[in-house]
Amino acid sequence: MCHHCDYADLLDAGNLGVTENRLKVLEVIGGNNFPLSVGDVYDTLARTGPINRVTVYRILDTLVEHGLIERISTGGRAFCYGLAPNENHPSHPHFYCKQCGQMNCLNPKSLPMDTDPLSKTFPGRIDKVEVRVDGICRNCLRLAEKG
């Protein structure tokens, strides 16, 4: 898990009460180095104790609404969830494999996201920039070569 983020503090800062389930969801998402689907979050939590799938959905929605985690769109209808950028986690692009559906976090420096030029010409307010790079991951490429 991430040793920099204090999830109770994050909940506090987001004006959210600290509950055991919210902390658990944050720990699962923050402890992972790639974004997770709802199913992944649920499966991980279900291993440690009984939890309702609806509860997981509700908590994810609340955490997104309060800006603690972000919803990242995959190529299909599904979403993945990762920690929202904060002082310990710079905003970064994601790679989506069209073959296996795996989503990965890319190094923030590999594709710098500088919104300064845009904010100089764009008349509105920019809250979030989402960059998703689609392609075929290394594993899938390797399998294709063998095939």
Ligand SMILES: [Zn+2]
């Ligand atoms: Zn962290």
Ligand SMILES: [Zn+2]
């Ligand atoms: Zn793949």
Ligand SMILES: [Zn+2]
């Ligand atoms: Zn990420």
